[in-house]
Amino acid sequence: MMAKRGFVHIPVVDDHSKPLGVVNARDALRALFAEEEYEESLLRDYVMGIGYR
Numbered sequence: 503m504m505a506k507r508g509f510v511h512i513p514v515v516d517d518h519s520k521p522l523g524v525v526n527a528r529d530a531l532r533a534l535f536a537e538e539e540y541e542e543s544l545l546r547d548y549v550m551g552i553g554y555r
Contacts, residue, residue, distance in 0.1 A: 504530070 504512060504527050514522045 504510070510527050512525045512527075514525055516522055
């Protein structure tokens with residue numbers, strides 16, 4: 503949604519619309535890539551017979 507609409511920063515609010523902070527697109531992508539790399543390493547270890555960490 504951020505890329506589609508051209509947003510770089512998105513405000514984060516709680517259930518009562520109280521501001522909690524701001525998410526930067528670069529930080530969001532970095533978190534997604536880190537999660538993907540971790541899942542890939544788990545799968546690679548499992549397939550290689552090392553097992554889960």
